[in-house]
Amino acid sequence: MMKHTLLLAGLGAALPFSALAADSSAPDNTLERVTITGSNIRASVKAKANPVQLITAADIAKSGKADLPDVLRSLAVNSGNSFNEQVTGSFSAGTAGVSLRGLGQRNTLVLVNGKRVSNYATAQELQETFVDLNALPLKAVKRIEILKDGASAIYGSDAIAGVVNIILYPDYQGAEAGVEFSRDSSTGQNQQKFNLLAGKGDLEQDGYNIWFAFDSQKRGRLDQTDVSWLKDNDFRGLPGGSLNRAVTNYYGSDPTNRFPKAVGPLQDTDYSTLNPAKSGRVWAYNPAQYTTLMPAIERYHAALHGSYRLNATAEAYAEFLYGASHASAIFAGPLSLTSSLRAWDAANQKLVPISTTLPVGHPDNPNAAPTPFSTVLFGQGERDKTDSTSFRRLLAGVKGSGDKWDWDVSGLYSDSRLREYAYNFVNRYAYEALLQNGGYSFTDPSKNSEAVKDSLRINTLRPAYYRVMSLDATASTELGRLPAGPIGFAAGYQLRREVMNAGTSWQMLSGTELRPALDLIDGSRLIQAAYSELNVPLLKNLSLSAAARADHYSDFGNAFSPKLGLRYQPLESLTLRGSVSKGFRAPSLPEITQSTAVSYSSAQDPFDPVTPGRSVSFTHLVVANPAIKPERSNNLNLGFVFSPTASTSIGVDYYRIRQKDVIGLEDPETLIRNPQAYPGQVVRDSQGRLQSISQKFINLSSQSTSGFDLELSQSWKFAPGKLTLAAQWTRLLSFSKPLQQNGPQVEGAGSNVHGALPRWKGQTSANWEARDWSGTLTWFHTNGYTQATRDDDNDQAWVKGSDTFNLSASYKGFKRLTLTAAVDNLTNKRPPWDAHSGVYFNSSQYDPTGRTFILGAQYKLD
Template identity: 30%
Template sequence: MKLNRLVGRLAVLGLAAHAGITLAQSETAAKLERVEVTGSSIKRLVDEGALPLEVITADQIRQKGLSSAEDVLRSLAANAANANNAVSSNSVFGQEGDRLAGGGAYANLRGLGPTGTLVLLNGRRLSNQGTSGGSVDLNAIPLDMIERIEVLKDGASAIYGTDAIGGVINFILKRDYRGVQASANYSSPQDGAGGQQRKLNLTAGWGDMATQGFNISGSITHSRNDILRGVDRPWALGYQPDRGLAPDTSSSPFFGNILGQSGSALPTAGTTIGATDPTKYTVLNALALTNQCTAVPFGVSQLANPTVLSGLGYTKANSTYRCGTDYGRQYMLAAPSKTTSGVVRATFNVGKDATGFVEFVGSRYYSLGEFTPYQFSTTALGLGSVVNGTAYPTGANYPVNGPYYVNMKALYGANQFDPTKSIAYRLRMWDWGYRTLGNESVNDRLTAGIEGAWGNYDYRLSIARGKASGYQEMVDGYADTNKLVALLTSGIYNPFLMPGQTQTAAAMKAVEDTKVHGRLADGRTQVDQVLANISGPLMKLPAGDLSFALGTDLRREFYGYSGTQNYNCVSSFSKGNMLLANSVMGCPGNGSAPDMTRNVGAVYGELLIPALKSLEFDLALRYDHYQEVGSTTNPKVSFKFTPNTDLLLRGSYNTGFRAPTPQQLHLATVTLATTGTFPDPVKCPNPTGNNDPSCQLNSIPYLSGGNAQLKPEKSRQGSLGVVFSPVKDMTASVDYWQIKMIDRIHNLTPTQELQNYSVFANNFIRDPSGNITLIQAGWINAGGSMTKGLDLTGNWAAKLGDNRLTTTLSATKMISAREQLVSGTPMIQYVGQWTNTTLYLPWKGSLSSTYKTPTLSTTLSANYSASYWDEDHTTFTNVPELQRRKVSKYLTFNLIGTFTGVKDLSLGAGIINLFGVQPPFTWHDVDNAVGTGWDPRVADPRGRTLTLTASYKFF
């Protein structure tokens, strides 16, 4: 057939046509090999499939300048812009973050989250990331040993079971490798200051399966990425009030903001300044009084806050003489990391028609998460007179007799300031350094199996054990609460530095003595899996063979998480917090999850029915039983119709199922604190521009943890598509898809509860005065969702003399992404709208063209992310033009060239982000999602980046 011949040509070119092609196959071959296609258990000829499958070859990965599995997934149109990248998941900000993710990177097909995307390696499971236990960390994938990546953009629970609602990503390793090859890669942003990446790889193989009957191959890769900070990029500013961005912070990095507080020098009602101004100011800072907020590193004025953030309680009284911190300049834009990964595989013939194999895959990934220095407020109340045998008569306030006491009345005319009392203040702990967390993630898998043919039947049997572990440790920036209070009240430390001043050597030694270093928590996961499958022809039909597959999938899954055991993480000074053993200010505490093992058993069957020469049906059915969770049966029906040589129609319908993870079920409850400022929905009934500070809330404790009553998520989904050949040597496809889900597992946050207060009012605990003292949050079964979209692909090849030009297009149009938080709340449309987690961009796509001569290959590629509405600031300010805006589209180009004119040597050079496009501006800040003034879910912060590669094959 003309279409099949064309698809064969495109497969040879590595263009991954969406007509189900998974292996390059020469059209001159005497016999087409039957292979297993991701999404089916029946082996078939390579040009027979019709699944919405995207294949990315190793050549394409290299030609596009992609250096990690995370880079590949971020470039996929079907992978939603999400907070599951290494920067976003390495965070302690906001209530939306997975505080167990440990700097990992995760897939997110269709925006259904990492737990809705199944990641496989050679068709088999890896163990989920060691601390979160929810999904596979992409850092565990040895990209340099990958031959191709198959991305099934369709539900596959009927074939693979849970996790496959959004789709399947199958990383296929190279096989039968012979020779020794070394390669190196280096990339550096044009700006030079941070963000460099280095990678070394050694791959070797021995033995020819065809002539010697065996092959042993292995590969080891080591990479290192340097940190990139906001201070390294001129656009990374957290203070751009003319564009609607100002820090929602009340702390200053040098001179601590003096607070109006009962019992302290500045009374709660505030003070007038000078003889003519009647305003009583409730916050004072000598830097602001002398117009020097910006004269110290990372300092900014807050004069704009009463306009930009008027709805969050900023007024003339509390902002005029207060300084803030530009945490956009302090923020980590790219995480530093080190990765070592390796593969060893032995393949050998077992008799005439069978092949055995033993395979080990291992990775070690260590990253640092660097965050702005912690901020604290001192207090004169609540500590009592004696704590642990030490007297604190004025709490943690600066003492009257301290050498750095600042008499604001005498120096700056603060009339009501009482210099006979201690000073309460709020300070960002700049002298303690950035809060730095180290995260290690280890993932290993050992697999053995046999694959072969018995007559007309193909069989596969394998056994695998995957293990993952991880831990999080405090590297810098955290302080022992009791030692910190003792230092602050001793007077040795100066919290009121002016420009040009520094702490004394004695003070810095005392600061170092308060620091705490050590492991916070660790976790382990393990999956033991036995897979068995047989497939082949069942009977002859007029239109072809009726084929079948039968199989079983037996697993034992383990998860355990220690939680924060050796330390007590606190966020404020109080007598209770100081009495806790090993009390640490500002560390991210988590509850534990008990060691848990559950068994999973599944059986499945599949039928491939050729109803007509031009019409084929595929029927699949799978039964899964999850210990503790229950059982589920999921069918899938798909078809392929080829009415003529240039047209192929396809479609599918299936149901899906995802069991809650062990940590979602059993993670212990932990008390955390909200970030940012938000209005009390009862005391601040005006939702727009309410600037009454008396009803604003910050640092409110909330409970988060597992929920043993969680039910599985369920889905119904379908797709309908067409593949056609409009002209010679060109194919295109359009696929419509939709996914309807119920009982979505969701981490309910205080922000969402506040937005839907009438539904969650009982989750807010109030004291007799009506003040919120605690919020109940955590994992719940949310309401339903409906996601719809279009996938568009195109592949074109042209022969230009002895040279070739190939072009590929892949794009996803999100039509709708409507979600319901819980029953009783409305369905909300999120396409094109800013959210704290996943961004459902209206369009996301990539286009690449490769011109290949006998010695030179040049690829120009483009990546596009559409514009979307920025964070809704209606409740932030009463200035209309600062309430709603759109974030600009993001379009970047990469140019990569590879020279192979010298035998066994390959040299490459290229430019990532050819035109140096800056990340589009967004006015959200880190209190609501990771990033300040830019969004790491969409943009690459490195800017124009030079990349160099070299590889040499020794023999």
């Protein structure tokens, strides 16, 4: 395999340079040819064989969606298991990704102009490396192409579920600027946006073109207390709902053995309202006041692109992208002191327990013996975080097009940097000293001086970065002609290096920070890849495409990805297409390199001595595994497009993806129920309460998914204007994978056992254009799903679906000025209730925003 890789690499590297020497003729402009995502062979748009969904800048404007992540997350093919900035407690807070086919962000490749960009500086869910959509410019986007079948044969790793290719303007002349203001009428959340696009020069006439784009976005923070139907945290009237309160301030393990008086936000609460099996009175508080649903953000994006004509057939180009983002949120409430309190021992790479026992003689200890206690440091206030990130990509190259060869040679550098600031965390050593000398009152925080409270406070800084450097060379030509047409050929070579370093604060490494959360990653890899592609017209209406790619990774070894496709057009109005391919996903650097993560989660514990069978919290320790193998896939796509008239199009595509050696973690509840099978991995305290679970990434088993996509478009022309109906829907037939290594396959389609995966998801729009007016009504539908985790028979069994509508309109009757207005979530629909979502709804499918009014203006200077 290594010899094969080097052979292809040499072929791929040599072709572009032989093209430079051989191709000096002027380009043939008699037939417009373009490069479609999923192929390196330029051809007529009508000749494309891959299922590609096209979203133009005009489509984005009509959708009423506020930014790039909103546009992509609303797509039907974004089935589930994608994250956005609602996940404020993660190691990648303030980010947004896309997950085609529900296979996770790690299986969806995001490109800009057909080339890679840096992944985000840290990992989502401890293992997913992904491109942060919030880092990419929106104003510079000309169109987005969604390739909905596997593309490892062309692009390599991460393209198992498909490719999102964000295509910027190749050139631009003139200038325009715009502003937009929006307000959520339900929550009061405001947002302001500004954009600018300016360019000069005609590449054909002037020999150059240069353009600059800038956009900014500012939005206020949305806390749970800002949402009327969430702020009380009382869901007892809903299936499986309960009164969400946190119990604290008690001695020993019995919450009814409580401190003498309430402090802070504590309220006297009947224990049975929180747990029907219990009785007595407890101190409890509403955690909603310490929960941010969407962070406050400030984002700035800039793009600079230049092209220079070298001669009649070649041009040099350069492109620079920059993004800066600041996201601030309440990370959590004041620190809880319980028996699970821990600190990090860097020398031994483990967590060590920290005492929560009042010594004899402490003013808060009513007993003549050391007394365990649980409390919340309300006097210290909430804990906050601000994530400041920057993104850069510099691309430069030379490309040409002539009678025989098209070629492109480029170099790329891209990085993502994070500086996460955490405020008002707690100093372990100061806490231990005050616990022993009685210098801090836990039962009455009002007795504590500001000096004492300040001694407990620490602020930390967590740095991280991800870097990508690559050299790319591609070339395409016609190898010859058959009676049915030309034989298209393309080949290429890539040399790429990836580096990831996610650190932590010195307070964490020294063991100073209490209840630490960390995600330490330090790794790099070198990748060589060579690929080739062939398009053969077997008959006038039948063509065969073939592609192959060989990759060599310095950490795990080799991968080979072939692909075959057929395109058959028996009628002018009917096109049949199909493809089979093999793909792979390289283990992410957090999965295979030096990495250690400590996080906090919850699971059902049938052996809990206090609340058996109910969800309990635990500390989660996860480490990398250098022995894991890459994930491999077999992809099948079959479909047709029927266009009986120029104004009618119907497309149906079936997909099936089967993966093996899927990398992940076994279900924690499996470990909890079978501790004898996982010796040393499940740790309990002296009372038998779950403390921590330790795991490492493994190749679990296989998973598979299948379904089909529907695309419909119909337009009618009337005397006053034009009406266009368009729909994109996805039906999920199956999604199965095991919950443990070599375990049985568990079907997840239409349930949330593998994340919320509704069987139907789609959007349908009606657009009316008449002279200077344009209006669009868009219907977004997400089907319901089965509640896979149920505490008892009275728990919720089904999560309802959702239907929302956006309405947008524009008027361009003024010279150079376009006015826009939109209403998102026209009916002010709440997301459906999900009893096991953590707050109220599943954040991979929905967000808490209500009816939002948007006003905007765009002014063209040319």
